[in-house]
Amino acid sequence: WHAGIVPVLLKVTYRDDFFSSCASVFTIHNIAYQGWFDDFFAQRACLHEYLPPPDDPLRSRAYSMTGLGIYHSDIVSTVSETYAKEILTPEYGMGLEGLLQKRGNILLGILNGLDYEECNPATDKALAANFDLSKLDERANNKSALQERAGLPVEADTPLLGLAARLVDQKGIDILVPALDNLFQETAVQFVLQGIGDPRYEEALKNLEVRYPDKARIFLELDFSLARLIFAGCDIYLSPSRFEPCGLSHLIALHYGAIPVVRRTGGLAETIPDYSTDAASGLGFVFESYHTDDLSLALNRALEVYHRKKEWYTLMVRAMKADFSWQVSLPKYEILYRLARGEHL
Known part of the structure; x- marks a missing residue:
């Protein structure tokens, strides 16, 4: 959630600056961790201008870095297709399902990959015996x-x-x-x-x-x-x-x-x-x-x-x-970033 402020800065603060052509993808790893803040913090940190308009019923759900990232990014992604569907529901959305539903057409899930060079039982020095x-x-x-x-x-x-x-x-x-x-x-x-x-x-x-x-x-x-x-x-x-x-x-x-x-x-x-x-x-x-x-x-x-x-x-x-390497997921991320450019233009 710590990176949720970045799409906000790109879309609002730096929209006429060097970064004006830069698209943003906000990837949610775990929506349970959101970086909530209150009005006092919003005033002190000058975040009110980044919140949805006062008459927007979803404004109250955007008082978090994750909420702001969802609201302002060009594309929202998460780390599996099933989780992308789950977080649109009250059971899994952790209070942000309304914001996600509003942006549901640009919410995509791509399964995480595993680095098989790093995670390799044939070479792992932490093991008592290497094997393949x-x-x-x-x-x-x-x-x-x-x-x-x-x-x-x-x-x-x-x-x-x-x-x-x-x-x-x-x-x-x-x-x-x-x-x-x-x-x-x-x-x-x-x-x-x-x-x-x-x-x-x-x-x-x-x-x-x-x-x-x-x-x-x-x-x-x-x-x-x-x-x-x-x-x-x-x-x-x-x-x-x-x-x-x-x-x-x-x-x-x-x-x-x-x-x-x-x-x-x-x-x-x-x-x-x-x-x-x-x-x-x-x-x-x-x-x-x-x-x-x-x-x-x-x-x-x-x-x-x-x-x-x-x-x-x-x-x-x-x-x-079983193959869950990044070679399976990386081409999907390439498509995702091209989609983000299309949404931004």
Whole structure:
């Protein structure tokens, strides 16, 4: 949201200046973060002239840097087609759906890409053992290394679930904790998490670790090397998000051979076909409703397939071959910028 003021300056302050021919694209990564301000701040920062006219019913929704960026940019984009549709609704628009609906004809979604040179299990120095499709058996060494680091029993056949994320409302921690609680009581399974965030979620997760010391380890820290080891060491990667503009962690996990369990929302819906309904092309296990029971059912479906080793191996290979590189998305951005020039002229 910090860049939301730029389209405003281009369109209003510098419209007769050197930048008068410069078009603007405002890309929304996550509309939950908006940079709201009030009248006092608007007066002190001289922002009133940038707001919609006083008689515009949407004026009150533009008191944020994101709102101003939406209102003044030539094109608005976001990081998946599904999320672009979702944020037009009250459920996902976070109060800005009215502004977006007004500009809906210039709202476009382009899926995020992944840099496979940067995220490469064959060269990643954070891993205990590098691997690729030609030596996929080496991946098991990362699982044992992650179990050792977490102080969990080193058991090759026990399914290991992983998550590396910010611990905020968006990420589904409130439905994940009770789902894991139920799972730990019924199933031989392990879980490793790395992340920091809301103290409520940190406490709930640490309580889970205390109750199940041989099954759960919670690292409340920001450690990107540990996150990479989780991607390479876990069998199942969890993304039970309330909403997800696109998400990159599940895409990295795929490329590192972990199979995602995801909620059908935003970019997760576009990137993870459900294996349960389409075993020929599925990449993970998908649930619909934001509810613990639905997540639990998806976890159980994943665990059933995990124990069918040949089938799971085939799924891992397919996951690692999936292409979500920038080569797919970059041509769409070229078109987007040309559209912005057309809107500006």
